Amino acid sequence: MKIFFLLLLTPFFLTAQTAAERKKISDSSNKELNATLKIAVALSERQQADSIAIYKQQHKFVESEKKSIKRIENGLPIFYTTFNQGSSKTIGTDKMYPGASMGLNVTGAGMTAGVWDGGKVRATHNEFSGGKVTLGDAAATLSNHATHVTGTIIAAGLSPLRRGIAYGGEAKTYDWDSDYSEMLTFGSLGYLVSNHSYGYVASSLPVYKFGAYDASSIEIDNVSIANPFYQIVIAAGNDRNDFDVNQVANKGGYDLVSGFGSSKNGITVAAVEQVDNYLGSSSVVMSDFSNFGPTDDGRIKPDISAKGVAVNSTISSSNYAYDIYQGTSMAAPAIAGMILMLQKHYNILNPSTFMRASTIRGLICHTAKEAGYEPGPDYEFGWGLADAEAAANIISNKNxxxxxxxxxxxxxxxxxxxxxxxxxxxxxxxxxxxxxxxxxxxxxxxxxxxxxxxxxxxxxxxxxxxxxxxxxxxxxxxxxxxxxxxxxxxxxxxxxxxxxxxxxxxxxxxxxxxxxxxxxxxxxxxxxxxxxxxxxxNYNFDNSVFVYPNPASSTLNYTIKDAIAIKSIKITDVSGKSVNNINVDLDQKYIDVSSLASGIYFATFISEQASVTKKFVKQ
Incomplete structure (x- = not known):
């Protein structure tokens, strides 16, 4: 029986991730483990090359990104194949852009994503001008799919409807021929994220492969353990509407995630339709093809959902070509772009520092919007619809x-x-x-x-x-x-x-x-x-402080229930600006607010041990 691997188709702080920052991350990588794994990979690749050569002599087929032999496993050939403006709106990254509601001005500038796919990205595409794409290997055959995936992450937006999620960022791209060893190197150099929109062809899998933690899953976890800041993003697969796959009928659409997608430390991404205005879980509509979990041991897979239906992006037929694709292949790069955006935001607020992969992965799942029929996670949407705005707010309000x-x-x-x-x-x-x-x-x-x-x-x-x-x-x-x-x-x-x-x-x-x-x-x-x-x-202190009347017209009185000595009182407006022309009488326990304009204010009571803030309204 043949096993296939499938491409899953259906104005400030613009500095780059510096060499010093990347070296800091690189220093955290396990050099010994990376080296050991690379030696093992090199040996395995030599052995596999011999086995693949024998297989090709005995079985004639045409290599393509739809069917490319990767290795022989337990006597079975394993093949790779590909899985194929609204994406940023659906997951909220548009709110992080310059001029948007959050006021963050983040575009992903200076950040680099890795992209492994079925062929060569058209680096000369108009959306990648200025050296946005670096070809990481000698891939020779141009790929529409690889170019579309890369555009979803970093297209500059010369055509606004095709702007990438992290449109200020860059990409280093590879075909999948030596993905494992190349990923070990990529992670060890201090890069933070890569996208993998390919996986097994379900129609060729033996039943035990569905949901299994296998050699491909182990590769992802090996790379993750060796490089703790490097997050790998994986498309969940597109087989749920393929009723030629017995597993679809036998498991009612569940238990379809496999390979890379069954790893513990990768982010496996489901594909949903565009969400223009989230009003609740019913706003998130699952595609008819996205693979459901669980893994065999019951882990929550997929992890997260993003738009993967009718995604408009770059293709490789010319320097000005675009097309509309759908698939978990298009959902995964939206999450990869989101990770670039969130890491950049974190780095702006915490210079020379980035989040570990476990932090960014946990943050994305923690802040997901509810999706599905019941509260909490499920094996369909994972933790829900990715929400970059909520994740960015967690970062902004840290500590x-x-x-x-x-x-x-x-x-x-x-x-x-x-x-x-x-x-x-x-x-x-x-x-x-x-x-x-x-x-x-x-x-x-x-x-x-x-x-x-x-x-x-x-x-x-x-x-x-x-x-x-x-x-x-x-x-x-x-x-x-x-x-x-x-x-x-x-x-x-x-x-x-x-x-x-x-x-x-x-x-x-x-x-x-x-x-x-x-x-x-x-x-x-x-x-x-x-x-x-x-x-x-502060909790006990808070319960000891009372202000009245509220609203107040001229005088705001306060009482302290317990024997707590107040050192000072600070008044601020809703923007956080201190109000300095206020008379505070600590002996008589009142605040003269007569000079304040009508509106909402905050009085912060400060003692030796703690402080507490009370909101009041000036009439």
């Missing part, structure tokens, strides 16, 4: 109203972080980690043994109550997600409390068994719908 941090959990350690909600609101907390490479499923069908090596557990605690993360049921893939117990299969875990009451909460991370390597780096993301307070002492 102020949100948590975005990278920690290390040691063997037998309990990590705990306290936060405060001053008002009732929705509370969300997510952990994500780059899990060590697991063991293949072999040829057993639907092997349910977890592939997780380091089993971390996230819980949120308050007043003796335990809030658990989302989890899905592999034996009933269409069933709603639940929050009643630990999740022992995923390396992304999220706790959501829809109506969290005011008070102090503890975010707790523990682990089961013994951690491979003795420790595990993990990323923690948390936020509330109106903001969380990272200083728990």
């Amino acid at each position: 102020f109203l949100t948590i975005l941090e990278e920690n290390t959990l040691n063997n037998n350690q309990v990590f705990a972080k306290q936060i405060t909600l001053e008002v009732g609101q929705k509370l969300s907390a997510t952990i994500c980690w780059t899990d060590p490479t697991g063991i293949t499923n072999g040829s057993s069908v639907d092997n349910r043994t977890p592939r997780l090596k380091n089993n971390l557990d996230l819980k949120v605690l308050k007043d003796g109550e335990i809030f658990y993360p989302w989890k899905l049921e592999v034996e009933d893939p269409s069933a709603p997600a639940t929050q009643f117990a630990d999740n022992d299969v995923d390396n992304i875990e999220k706790v959501e409390i829809d109506n969290a009451s005011p008070g102090v909460y503890t975010i707790q991370v523990t682990h089961k068994g013994t951690l491979t390597g003795g420790s595990q780096v993990f990323s923690l993301i948390a936020n509330g719908s109106t903001g969380i307070n990272l200083n728990t002492s």
Whole structure:
């Protein structure tokens, strides 16, 4: 039986990622592991070249990006094939552009994405002028698909309807012939993201390959472990409407993700229709072709959704050619472009620093908009529709109203972080980690043994109550997600409390068994719908301070319930600007607001230990 691999078709801070920044990331790569893997890859490629040559002598076929032999696995030939303006609007990256609502002025300028695909990108295309595309290998045959994918990420937008997600960025492109070894090198050089819009041809797969953690999955995880800042983005595949594939009917459209898409540390992307105005989960419409999970061990795949229907982008037939394609091939590069945008935003606010892959992956899943019929993740949309605006806001408010941090959990350690909600609101907390490479499923069908090596557990605690993360049921893939117990299969875990009451909460991370390597780096993301307070002492202070009358016309009085000494009071307007011509009498406990214009203001009461802010209205 033949196995195919398929292309999945159906004004400031404009500085580049500097050599010093890339070297800093490169220094974090595991040089010894990269070198060991490259030696093993070189040996394997020599052996495979001999096996492939023999196969080609015995089986005549024409090589193309629709059917290109990659390797011989367990006696079976494995082939690659490709999976084929609204994309940025659908996932919210347009709000990060110059002149947009967030005021961030991010275009991806100075950032570089890797693109592996079925052929050569037309680097001379008008949308890539100015050296935006660098050809990374000797690929000879121009590819419409590869050029379309690359345009979705970085097309300059000379034709505005075809502007790429990170239109100020660049790309380094390769064909897929030596993707594994090339990716090891790419990651070790300090680059942050690459796109892979290709995968197995489902009609040629033996049943055990669907959902399996196999050699291709291991390649992705090996590269990820060796290069912890490098995020690999993968198209989920387009086989759900192909009823010649027995698996489609046998599993009702589920259990179709395979190969790269079944890795633990890649982001696997589903394709949805364009979303012009998100009003709720029903606004997100699944395509009729995008592959559903789960993996055999029940992990949540795909991870995230983006537009993959009717995507207009560059093609290779001329320097001015465009076409409309659809497929998870078009959804994946939208996420790759989004990662360039978010990494650039993070770098602007945190100079010379970028997020680990576990942080960017966790952030994208944490901030996804709800999609599907039930709350929480599912095996169709993953965590939901990507939302760059929400992700960028987490970055912007880091260490102020949100948590975005990278920690290390040691063997037998309990990590705990306290936060405060001053008002009732929705509370969300997510952990994500780059899990060590697991063991293949072999040829057993639907092997349910977890592939997780380091089993971390996230819980949120308050007043003796335990809030658990989302989890899905592999034996009933269409069933709603639940929050009643630990999740022992995923390396992304999220706790959501829809109506969290005011008070102090503890975010707790523990682990089961013994951690491979003795420790595990993990990323923690948390936020509330109106903001969380990272200083728990402020909660008691907040309950001790009262202002009245509110609204106030001339005098705003305040009382302090407990014996807390106020050192000073600061008044600011809604823009954050201090108001200096205000008389504050600390002895008489009043604030003269008669000179203020009508509007909303904030009074910040400052003591030796903490501070608290009260909103008031001046009539």
